[in-house]
Amino acid sequence: MQKRLITDAKKTPERAWLANAQHSMLQQAVRDCDQAYKNFFDSLKGARAGRKVGAPRFKSRKDNRQAIRFQPDGFRVLDTGKLRVSKIGAVPVAWSRDLPSAPSSVTVVKTADDRYFASFVVEAGDETLPDAVDEHGQDVELGLDLGVSAFAVDQHGRVIDDPRFLRRAERELKRLQRALSRKQRGSNNRRKARKKLARAHAKVSDTRQDWLHQATTSIVRENQTIVLEDLAVSGLARTRLAKSVHDASWGTFRRLLEEKAARYGRELVIIDRWLPTSQTCSDCGRVDGTKPLSVRTWPCPCGATHDRDRNAARNILAAGRAERQNACGPDVRPHTGADGDEAGTQRSAAPAQ
Ligand SMILES: [Zn+2]
Known part of the structure; x- marks a missing residue:
């Protein structure tokens, strides 16, 4: 070949x-x-x-997005901070972070909006964080319901929502999309409009990624156990009900939580997608039947009045606890052996991406 x-x-x-x-x-x-x-x-x-x-x-050298991977014989990070790559030469780099070890390869990506990124494969050391415990020494737990009205709601009713500027940027994206579709095919104006759209897309996607990274980092730092519903189907079911701008982000959100939980020694529990978490009373366990999305609060015959999302988050957390008990018996969560002495420095460290 x-x-x-x-x-x-x-x-x-x-x-x-x-x-x-x-x-x-x-x-x-x-x-x-x-x-x-x-x-x-x-x-x-x-x-x-x-x-x-x-x-x-097949990939084409005419694709808008191009990637190239260099093995160690094809690149070197110079003392000046430049990256020397074979057949091209020394290229200045704006480093987002220091390399923790000698990279075993680098992938250079050119995006559709003509920016270049270098991503290195490196060996990372042990990054386990001290256990996240409350003032009674109990693990801090978080149950998250991924919602339609908000990005997510936890068992205390606290809302995690994407920032306003992101929603504004998404509206702007739609406007540019419409502008592009009105331009004559093959025209200079169309080319310009496409470039504008590509730049706006990149900006929105960067902003969203940045926000998702910040949100997941703080969730993983502050909680020992995080429980989520399986997204694969619940996301789909929700799409049919209400096309949510969050759909695309939830997949990334979960992936980032998985990666960071593994990296920092936290437990992420994904519970069964079929549990009727928004129909069950989190106080008495009564299953009360399907509720249309417009129902934000509902009373249970037991006397409790529930906020839909908060109640679902409480059920998700309870299901996650049950799942952990089944999986490993009572209280045998593997302690990762991290000592508390680095808590100050590690916790105040900037969120790693
Ligand atoms: Zn009840």
Whole structure:
């Protein structure tokens, strides 16, 4: 394959441009393709755990988004802070954080709005945080109901919502989208409008990512156990009820919580998607039947009056507790052995991304 796709291809006029790239990178692309096909066929045969893997797709050098991965022989971080990459040279970098170890590879991405990002694969040390406990030494727990009216609500009724500027930016995005669709195909104005839209998209997505990172970091730092509903279906069901701007973010929210919980030694419990968390009274356990979304508060015959989202969050937390008990018996949560002596410095550290 390498002979056909690299060595021989370079000699043809259509593929002569391949000579502009570093050789080992082309070899890596062939190896990546091999791995992708292997994963695809294993997945077809059922020999691969997890989600179904699709067939590899072609990429084009004319795509708006471009990525290139350098192995250690293709790049070096210079003492000056510049990044030297093969065939290109030393490139100035605005570092978002220090590298904790020597990187084993770097991926340079060019986005649709013409920005370049370098992302390094590094070995990270132990980042376990001291246990999050309250004044009685009990684990701090959080049950979150992902809502329609707010991003999420916890068991105390506290609302986590995305900031106003994000919603404003999303409206602006819609406006630019409309402006683009009115422009003549192939016209200069259309090209300009597309560029504007790409820039606005990038801005909204950056802002959302930044907000999600901040929200998940503080949740993971402040709580020992975090309980969420399985999003896969509840998200879908909600989409049918009310198309929520949060739908796309919830997946990222959960992924970030998973990553950070694992990294900092917290427990994330995902409970069964079929539990009727918004229909059950969190005081007496009575299941009261489906409630339309417009019902924000409801009384239970036991005397309790419930805020819909807060009640759901309380049920989610209770289900998460039950799940933990089943999984590991009472009170055998693995203690990660982190000592408290670093609490001050670690807690005040800037949120890691
Ligand atoms: Zn009740």
